[in-house]
Amino acid sequence: MAQTTSVESGAHRRWENDPVLSVERLTMRFGGLVAVNDLSFDVGRGDITALIGPNGAGKTTVFNCVTGFYKPTEGRIVMRHGAGRKNDLVEELTASSAQHKSDGDGAVFLLERMADFTISHRARVARTFQNIRLFSGMTVLENLLVAQHNKLMVASGYTIGGVLMLPGYRKARGEAVDRAVYWMERTGLIDRADDPAGDLPYGAQRRLEIARAMCTGPHLLCLDEPAAGLNPRESAELNELLQFIRNEHGTSILLIEHDMGVVMEISDHIIVLDYGEKIADGDADQVKTDPKVIAAYLGVEDEEVLEQAEVLEVVAEAVGSKEEVARKIQRGGGEGGKQ
Amino acid sequence: MAQTPTSTMSPEGAQAKAEKRAEAAPGLPRTGPGRLQEALRDAVMTAALAGVLGFFFLALRTDIAPGGLAITTRWGLWFSAIAIVFAGRLALNLFWFDKRGGGRAAVKTTAKTTVVSEGLDFMTIAGWVMFAVAVVLPFLIMWLLPGQQRQLIDLSILILTYVMLGWGLNIVVGLAGLLDLGYVAFYAVGAYSFALLSTHFEFIGFWVALPLAGLLAAIWGVILGFPVLRLRGDYLAIVTLAFGEIIRVVLLNWYQFTGGPDGISRIPKPTLFGLEFARGDDGFAAFFGLEYSTIHRFIFIYYIIFVLAIVTHLVTVRLRRLPVGRAWEAMREDEIACRSLGINTTNTKLTAFAIGAMFGGFAGSFFATRQGFISPESFTFLESAIILAIVVLGGLGSQFGVVIASIVMIGGIELLRNLGFLQQIFGEGFDPVRFRMLFFGMAMVAIMVWKPRGLISTREPSVVLKHRKKIGADMVSQGEGH
Numbered sequence: 001m002a003q004t005t006s007v008e009s010g011a012h013r014r015w016e017n018d019p020v021l022s023v024e025r026l027t028m029r030f031g032g033l034v035a036v037n038d039l040s041f042d043v044g045r046g047d048i049t050a051l052i053g054p055n056g057a058g059k060t061t062v063f064n065c066v067t068g069f070y071k072p073t074e075g076r077i078v079m080r081h082g083a084g085r086k087n088d089l090v091e092e093l094t095a096s097s098a099q100h101k102s103d104g105d106g107a108v109f110l111l112e113r114m115a116d117f118t119i120s121h122r123a124r125v126a127r128t129f130q131n132i133r134l135f136s137g138m139t140v141l142e143n144l145l146v147a148q149h150n151k152l153m154v155a156s157g158y159t160i161g162g163v164l165m166l167p168g169y170r171k172a173r174g175e176a177v178d179r180a181v182y183w184m185e186r187t188g189l190i191d192r193a194d195d196p197a198g199d200l201p202y203g204a205q206r207r208l209e210i211a212r213a214m215c216t217g218p219h220l221l222c223l224d225e226p227a228a229g230l231n232p233r234e235s236a237e238l239n240e241l242l243q244f245i246r247n248e249h250g251t252s253i254l255l256i257e258h259d260m261g262v263v264m265e266i267s268d269h270i271i272v273l274d275y276g277e278k279i280a281d282g283d284a285d286q287v288k289t290d291p292k293v294i295a296a297y298l299g300v301e302d303e304e305v306l307e308q309a310e311v312l313e314v315v316a317e318a319v320g321s322k323e324e325v326a327r328k329i330q331r332g333g334g335e336g337g338k339q
Numbered sequence: 340m341a342q343t344p345t346s347t348m349s350p351e352g353a354q355a356k357a358e359k360r361a362e363a364a365p366g367l368p369r370t371g372p373g374r375l376q377e378a379l380r381d382a383v384m385t386a387a388l389a390g391v392l393g394f395f396f397l398a399l400r401t402d403i404a405p406g407g408l409a410i411t412t413r414w415g416l417w418f419s420a421i422a423i424v425f426a427g428r429l430a431l432n433l434f435w436f437d438k439r440g441g442g443r444a445a446v447k448t449t450a451k452t453t454v455v456s457e458g459l460d461f462m463t464i465a466g467w468v469m470f471a472v473a474v475v476l477p478f479l480i481m482w483l484l485p486g487q488q489r490q491l492i493d494l495s496i497l498i499l500t501y502v503m504l505g506w507g508l509n510i511v512v513g514l515a516g517l518l519d520l521g522y523v524a525f526y527a528v529g530a531y532s533f534a535l536l537s538t539h540f541e542f543i544g545f546w547v548a549l550p551l552a553g554l555l556a557a558i559w560g561v562i563l564g565f566p567v568l569r570l571r572g573d574y575l576a577i578v579t580l581a582f583g584e585i586i587r588v589v590l591l592n593w594y595q596f597t598g599g600p601d602g603i604s605r606i607p608k609p610t611l612f613g614l615e616f617a618r619g620d621d622g623f624a625a626f627f628g629l630e631y632s633t634i635h636r637f638i639f640i641y642y643i644i645f646v647l648a649i650v651t652h653l654v655t656v657r658l659r660r661l662p663v664g665r666a667w668e669a670m671r672e673d674e675i676a677c678r679s680l681g682i683n684t685t686n687t688k689l690t691a692f693a694i695g696a697m698f699g700g701f702a703g704s705f706f707a708t709r710q711g712f713i714s715p716e717s718f719t720f721l722e723s724a725i726i727l728a729i730v731v732l733g734g735l736g737s738q739f740g741v742v743i744a745s746i747v748m749i750g751g752i753e754l755l756r757n758l759g760f761l762q763q764i765f766g767e768g769f770d771p772v773r774f775r776m777l778f779f780g781m782a783m784v785a786i787m788v789w790k791p792r793g794l795i796s797t798r799e800p801s802v803v804l805k806h807r808k809k810i811g812a813d814m815v816s817q818g819e820g821h
């Protein structure tokens with residue numbers, strides 16, 4: 001599979017000129033708790049962008065705001081179809097009360113105004129969940145067909161044509177099954193097409209969730225800790241899958257990840273959060289050497305993050321003594337996963 | 340990038356859990372004298388428990404005698420009850436619990452989750468056999484049991500009505516996973532729609548009113564659905580229950596419109612293309628040159644409900660394979676995931692509610708025409724509960740299960756009306772009819788203990804790539820409020 005051309009530091013920063021998603025001054029409060037504070041970042045079209053940070057930093061909350069599961073307290077979230085920043089169109093849309101606006105070669109969406117299911121359906125943002133959410137009593141194939149619901153719904157004449165067995169639906173269903181088969185082949189699930197999703201091993205469930213999200217035909221794919229709980233080999237396969245999705249389908253990917261190996265290897269752009277605020281933003285080389293990032297990762301008490309040998313490497317490089325770092329890590333505690 | 344399992348990989352997540360579950364749960368020892376001993380001890384304990392519990396109910400009996408109460412003892416009855424419990428429990432221990440791989444705890448957990456079934460399986464065959472029997476049932480009854488033909492055909496009609504109601508509710512509860520405790524409201528809307536339309540407008544007969552009644556019920560389904568479907572779980576169940584009661588209370592109190600507790604009578608009977616089932620020259624019998632008999636109308640009504648039920652079934656089966664049906668089931672499995680895939684869950688729930696309500700409305704208008712008289716008494720909560728019990732007992736989402744459960748429940752309730760032989764066992768004073776509901780409840784509890792997910796708990800996938808496999812109940816979720 002094709003390897004990503006890693007972007008030279010400071011050179012071709014796609015997220016500045018051609019962002020598919022812009023999060024602008026996003027704030028999310030839960031009562032007194034500020035989970036995300038005045039956060040702004042851009043996600044480049046066709047980039048793999050990583051959102052990293054210690055547990056509880058607010059990463060999943062950002063995802064939930066972007067995909068409409070939470071209404072942000074403040075801020076604007078712009079999704080763009082078609083090249084360029086489209087500043088005029090965005091301002092025009094913001095001034096109006098509409099949810100989206102299109103010009104000749106694209107459209108812009110204000111995600112904070114849209115309901116979760118229209119964000120997936122219209123703005124074409126797909127997501128996976130930190131704690132896997134599959135339809136476990138349905139087969140792998142059924143899971144992938146549910147993801148193509150809206151298209152099939154139209155083809156079935158909003159059910160009426162389908163009940164009367166009008167033609168047209170049959171063809172659309174065939175295409176939907178083909179697309180499902182395509183993604184099952186890509187994710188190594190084709191042999192388990194007729195097994196219930198709940199029967200799959202953990203790694204396969206993670207891959208199925210990605211396949212299901214891809215079946216919605218997204219412009220932006222948001223993955224919440226896709227490598228959590230995978231063994232190194234599955235993790236490597238996941239890297240390949242993500243690069244395949246980006247290279248062959250041109251889908252932009254925004255991922256939350258703790259595994260620094262994955263992050264450093266495949267991301268074009270990394271955003272680091274700590275306590276709901278952005279502490280670093282740039283490509284891998286910039287972020288790796290940022291003292292704030294190192295401090296944040298040392299200060300956190302979290303098994304999952306600190307177990308990664310890669311972090312050790314990164315941090316040791318900066319701090320100097322590997323032993324010293326390891327000693328600090330020993331204090332790490334644990335925390336359960338959230339949505 | 341297909342992945343082959345290697346010995347270094349340890350199972351994770353769900354798989355690991357499943358494997359651990361299978362290893363745990365030792366239960367009773369599986370072989371040897373130890374097992375017999377265990378089984379005996381367990382049976383003795385159960386029998387002792389039955390003895391203690393039954394002592395005051397079975398062994399002693401108080402009668403009103405001159406000058407106070409007199410106690411009579413019935414040791415024979417008590418001992419036979421204990422003996423039955425002992426023998427039953429022992430047999431269960433030896434032959435049933437064991438077969439399922441160990442003790443009671445293992446019964447549920449070691450069940451296989453997926454079963455490959457190529458070609459025809461038992462359920463398909465049984466389904467076709469039942470269909471064939473149902474097609475000729477009235478004539479079968481007339482041929483085999485001419486003495487009781489009226490009652491039996493009437494009972495078949497009743498059972499089929501519940502089958503249809505069960506199938507309608509199955510869409511809402513079984514597929515969409517929305518616990519609806521007020522389904523009878525739509526049944527009532529259908530029945531009253533037809534009754535009112537036909538009594539106010541001369542020209543509206545059953546066949547015109549039928550689609551109207553379904554439509555009105557569906558509209559009511561949507562009206563109810565809008566406020567209610569934002570609620571989750573238990574709240575949804577409670578509000579649907581209240582809605583069912585509100586409809587009934589309105590019907591009861593809106594005297595000018597619905598006739599209140601007097602109900603509505605003289606609802607027209609259905610006709611066969613204008614032919615009435617009446618004595619006379621223009622009746623059905625005369626037209627076909629048959630001798631007039633009241634049984635003709637029973638048979639006709641039987642076939643109406645049969646066709647209605649089959650239509651319900653075919654539409655449901657079709658819907659399951661359409662995107663909307665898959666979305667219902669997906670919603671039952673995980674609503675949040677559905678929305679992340681662009682499914683408008685509110686609309687999807689509304690369609691489930693409306694379509695379920697529509698079939699309830701059809702059934703209601705059939706009920707009105709069959710009875711010729713309706714009143715709010717026919718639409719109490721008990722009715723909702725029975726329909727729901729049919730769906731749950733049959734196994735949520737299973738069409739075949741609904742049929743079995745309807746036969747068992749409705750047929751069972753009727754059967755218990757004539758259990759004269761129980762008097763021989765329990766003595767002269769024992770009136771089985773009074774204990775009918777008790778028996779019935781016990782039987783339901785027994786079935787739910789034996790099969791907690793209903794009689795047919797496996798799920799059939801709606802689409803197959805290569806192999807048709809049934810999905811075990813432990814994978815399938817039950818949706819809201821269960």
Ligand SMILES: Nc1ncnc2c1ncn2[C@@H]1O[C@H](COP(=O)(O)OP(=O)(O)O)[C@@H](O)[C@H]1O
Nearest residue numbers: 030033035054055056057058059060061062338
């Ligand atoms: N629905 C919610 N209600 C209240 N607090 C929440 C909610 N969701 C997240 N939080 C809080 O917001 C903070 C950020 O959480 P989260 O976004 O899940 O972190 P991360 O994904 O980076 O580990 C945490 O302190 C968490 O407890």
Ligand SMILES: [Mg+2]
Nearest residue numbers: 059060130339
């Ligand atoms: Mg998280």
